Structures are given as structure tokens and as C-alpha cells.
Amino acid sequence: MNVYSLTVRDHVMIAHSFQGQIFGPAQRLHGATYVIDATFSREELDADGLVVDIGLARERLRAVLATWDYRNLDEVAAFQGRNTTTEFLAREVFDRLVEEIRSGGLGEHGRGITRVAVSLKESHLAWATYEGSV
Amino acid sequence: MNVYSLTVRDHVMIAHSFQGQIFGPAQRLHGATYVIDATFSREELDADGLVVDIGLARERLRAVLATWDYRNLDEVAAFQGRNTTTEFLAREVFDRLVEEIRSGGLGEHGRGITRVAVSLKESHLAWATYEGSV
Amino acid sequence: MNVYSLTVRDHVMIAHSFQGQIFGPAQRLHGATYVIDATFSREELDADGLVVDIGLARERLRAVLATWDYRNLDEVAAFQGRNTTTEFLAREVFDRLVEEIRSGGLGEHGRGITRVAVSLKESHLAWATYEGSV
């Protein structure tokens, strides 16, 4: 399969804690800067020669992230009873971007996006990704 | 599928402008430094234990990029009537590297390369990729 | 001397050309993505424990850069007859940020900034800096 993709980067600064002995010191309330790369893919470019309107891509990614930014994820209703691990959060951003694509949030041409990948860097030494079909 | 890949990096500094309201201020003549990563993949290494002769890979990538480097892409004949977006240019480099592979430009062993991916970083916040089979 | 500093990053995408044989192919109209780091320094933090209000720092840096962004610098009136080299542009951003500090654009506390450094990365392989006193 041949495929075009476009990636935009943003970041959030959040607090959270984890439940379970496997998390060791990360069971305590701590935090992270997540540098987030959202990648949109499709087999053919749209009529403007684009994967997606990069302005819309940035704007909708920001809108998704704004609900978490500068917050304690332990207090976010949607995350109650869940460990907000890096891989879990990657999936969350993925799900919301897929909703944006389906609802036209990335424009009419954006409906042609067939796959999305979301990567969250928690440090220069570790990151997680969720990738799937729209 | 199991696969080996090798990536080499180069860059170009170009001017261009875009046609279409969707491009906003990028309709004006502006420019970019594109940091370009070319990735060559295959399922088995060649007799020297290589994906490709890295010296040849660098040389041919440079030859491909030299036709654009320090130029206004609006004046490049092959691009007339096209928006030279980051994703479009990724495909252009891909197509030329595939030609190199087929014509032996990456050496006899280089003919064993089965996939190529080309990524162009336009900034620390955005990049595009084209990936496909040879 | 002991000193605190704070750095914020932004970028611009511009076209330009240079006059003079020393510039070789860069005499042709080409372009660059400049990744710009502005560093503000002072010996003591302000009453809020800050070098400068980071929100204001980003906003004023953006305002300075907006006059160039997505433009051909050869057509900017203030640059007529000058080679807009990376080092020249670093000085330009420096001068404008110093004006911002003096005019209160970085807030009343921002007047305590004593030195500024501006770095422009033209690629992953080369960058220039101008640093001086306010």
C-alpha cells in the first residue's frame, strides 16, 4: 500500500497518578509534559494537493488537548477508574481525532483520511503510540 | 512481515508559493528548509550485510535534491500548475528514488529494496511522508 | 555573574536571496524555515518568581516575527540593500525585542531583563545567534 501522511505537533502539561503496584513511585501524584504528534494518512491527496488542511489539523488537535491541558487527569470525569498511562492517552486522542474526521471537523476533504496515528512523548527516553483505521 | 530499513538525512532550502484560499498567508511567496529523511526497506540484507550502500544512498538522494536546492520551486518546469506542498514533494522524492533503484543508481544490491519512505520536515512542528512499494 | 534566563521558541518560513559571489547558489531566490529561540536574562527573579511572563514573551516574539512570516524578505522595505543572512536576522529580532522590553511590551516586571539572546536555526546543521545587553 502506498500512502501519504501529514503530522502536526502540540503538547500538554498534566498531573496524574496511577493505581497498581506495578507503577512503583508513579503511584504518587506526579505529572508530565506530553509532546503529541498526530499523523493523518490517505492514499491520494485531495484537490488542493493536501492530506489535510494543516490549519484545521492544528486547530482540532488543540481543541482535543485543551480539555486536559493544565489539569489533574485524576479529576477528569471520563477517566475515573482508569490509569491514564501514556498508551491509554494516545488511544484517547486517536478516538477523538477519528470523531473529528467523521463529523467533518477536519473539513470535507478531511473525510478522505483513512488512518490516524497518535504518539505521546513523555520524555526524551520513552513514548507511546496508538495507530488505527478511521 | 519482517523488514530491515536504513534511513539517511539531507536538507534543501527552497522558495515557493501556493494557489488556493485554503493556504492563507502561504499563498504569498515564502520558503522552507526541508529536512528530508529517505528510508529504504527490504526483507533480507544483501551479501555485505547491508540494506543499501549508505554512500550511494546519500549520493543519489543529494543528486535528486540538487535539482531543487536554493531554488524557487514556482519556476521549476516540472511543477508548473501544481502546489508544491510538503506531501506533494515527499512523493516527488519518492518517485525519483524509485527510479534510481530501478535503474541501478543504488547499485546492483540496491535492486533488492522493496519499499521506500520519504519524510520532509518543514519545521519542528509539522512534517509529511510518502511511503510505498518500489 | 549569576544569571537566570528563560527561552521561548517560535518559527517563520521566508523567501530571500543574497547579493555577492561568496553566497554561491544562495544568490538565487530560495527560502528557509527559521526556528527561533529568544532568551531573556536577569540576575534576580521578579515578584512572581519569573524571568518574564512567558505568555507575554511568546506573544511579543510572535508579533515581531509576524512582520516577516510567509514573506519574501527581498521585498521588505526595511531590508533593502541588505543581505538578510541568518546572523543579520538574529540581530534584527534582538533589536525589536529590546524595544519591546524598553517600551513595557514584556510587562512592568519585564523591564528588569538585562540581556537578550536570539538564535535562528536555518537547518539541523547550522544556526546563528546575536546576544547583547538591553
Next chain:
Amino acid sequence: MNVYSLTVRDHVMIAHSFQGQIFGPAQRLHGATYVIDATFSREELDADGLVVDIGLARERLRAVLATWDYRNLDEVAAFQGRNTTTEFLAREVFDRLVEEIRSGGLGEHGRGITRVAVSLKESHLAWATYEGSV
């Protein structure tokens, strides 16, 4: 296919030399810092919301790399008669991490990992990857 992945980074500093004219000056004894990214993938998270216990992932990657670190690879028994190219070494790390997964070295939950990718950066300009199924 939808997939989660987690990546951890480590590095080694080794000496080696290559056999074969294609390697040019790299036939001489020289060396490299390899920055190594190991990526573990699976379709569903484990009961803790993880791809893999990140602490175990780091520990086992370190154990694999420790057998090479600060050594001359030309003297490593397992590599006799082989060119320890970047792509060859990526495969070696891959094979050992797959063994770890199968033997439970990445924990019981770690047995759910279905794919592994190993990338070795030899410089800011070149890297190699080996990716495959467990």
C-alpha cells in the same frame, strides 16, 4: 490493524571495523555511539492499561545491550565473520528482545506483545531499523 506501541531509548558506545571494499574508510577500526529505540506493539493493552511494564522493558533492553557496551565488537565471539553494520545490530537486538518476551523476561503480561521494532541511530544523519513479529 489497530495497534498500541511503547518505545524506550538507551545507548551503547562500541568499536568495530568492517570487511569489504564497499565500506571504504569504515574498514578501519573505528566506533559509534548507537542510540537505540526499542518499540513493543500489541493490539490490546494488558490489565494495567499498559503495552509492557516500562521498568522491565528498560531493564531487559539494558541487559541485552550490556553485553556489547564499551566493547570492540570485532572481539565478540557471536559476531565472528560478520559485519556488525547498523542494520545487522538492529536485528540482533530484535532477536534478543523476542527471546525475552517468549521467556517471560518482560513479565507475564509482556507475552501479549506481538511485534517489536528496534532502531539504532549511528548519527544525526543515519539510522537503521529491524521490525518483525514475535
Next chain:
Amino acid sequence: MNVYSLTVRDHVMIAHSFQGQIFGPAQRLHGATYVIDATFSREELDADGLVVDIGLARERLRAVLATWDYRNLDEVAAFQGRNTTTEFLAREVFDRLVEEIRSGGLGEHGRGITRVAVSLKESHLAWATYEGSV
């Protein structure tokens, strides 16, 4: 002045909140991954040809950071009534590393270090530094 320096990198993941309207949304409990670079400088190398024993430098930096890592800085006794801004924390690490140097924590040769700089990256877009004499 001519000077040698050596830098080592580590990181912490912390939660905190700020007091004061100037901080906007950062008044809420949030968090950060701080990537921390500690730079040690001196005019002449020691008898081993070193600025400092890099193993000791890493170990003592880790010991300093361990008191914060995976914690909510709002609950750290030493920080009560202070805004733990990036620039404030850079100074804190600086002060502790200077104590280490003076107390011999960086070895007898380490006493020859004359300046220290500590940089904390809060994201790919912003960082702070404190630099001073020992």
C-alpha cells in the same frame, strides 16, 4: 576567559500549581516532565583529563532530583509559599549541585569546578537556565 565544560542530562516528572493571576490556567494543579541539563565548568582539566568524573556527576544529579521525582511539588516542605517555576527550580538544582561540589560529592578533583549551569526544558518550546559561580 577560556573554559572547559561537561554536561549531563536527566529528567523528572512532577506535579505542581502556581499562585498568582499571571499564571492563568497554570494556577490549576498540572504537571511537567523537566529534562534537566547540568553543566560543570573549569579553566583546566584535572589529572585524568576530565572536567568531572561523569559517573559521579550523573549519580549526584540523580540524587538531587530524586527528592522531587514522581512528586507533587506543592507538598514539598522546602517549597511552601513559593512558585516552583521552571526558573526557580533551575536555581534549586544549581544550589544543590554547588553544595555537592563544596562537600566533595563530585570527588576531590570536582572541587576544581568553578561554574555550574542548570537548564530545565519544560517542553520543546520553552526552557529556563540558572548559571553562576561555585
Next chain:
Amino acid sequence: MNVYSLTVRDHVMIAHSFQGQIFGPAQRLHGATYVIDATFSREELDADGLVVDIGLARERLRAVLATWDYRNLDEVAAFQGRNTTTEFLAREVFDRLVEEIRSGGLGEHGRGITRVAVSLKESHLAWATYEGSV
């Protein structure tokens, strides 16, 4: 003091070993990729609006590094009896670049350079710098 600077990046891949118990496993023959940044500084730009001819800067830095590249530094005559630590090598590159400046290797205008800094990254976690006057 107000100052302009320009930095260019290159790299070498070398083998070496160290003498002295303080070096632990690095007493064994091992190696490194050194990513090298050479920074040239002056108070006023030359007649072309430059700190230094960037083409000459790259060429002379490459010439300096070529004497080490793809070599075992333990066999370099000039380094006999010395530990080729990262900080020691930074000074070596500095000394050779200062010679280049004085001998006109960086051009007539290059004689106006007043300070040089040389940084060698041995990994993503550690680097050394030597900085001084010409």
C-alpha cells in the same frame, strides 16, 4: 559585550580507550559517534553581513575532523599518552580551528573572529565544550 555567532555541525565515528580506574568499563577499547558543533563569534559582521563564510567554515571543520574520522584514536601519534576524553577532544578541535583562523583558512574576513566554542556530543545524554578567545 554584544556578540554575533555562527555554528556549524559535523560528526566523526572513532574508537578509543582510556587509562585510569576512574574510567571503569571505558578502559576497554570502545568507540563513539561525536556530533561536533563549532561556534565562531565576533562583535561586528564582515562586509558581506557574515560572521564567517559558512562554506569555508564547514570545509575547514571537515578538514580538521578528517584526520580522526573512522580511526582508532589510540593509534594517533599526537594523542600518545593522553586520554582522548570528550573534553580533551573539544580542546583539540578548538586549537586547530584557531590555527585556521590565524592562518587565513577561514578567509580574510574570518580573521575578525574573536572567540570559538567547540562542543562534542557523545550521546543524547552527555556532551563537552571548550570555549576561548582566538
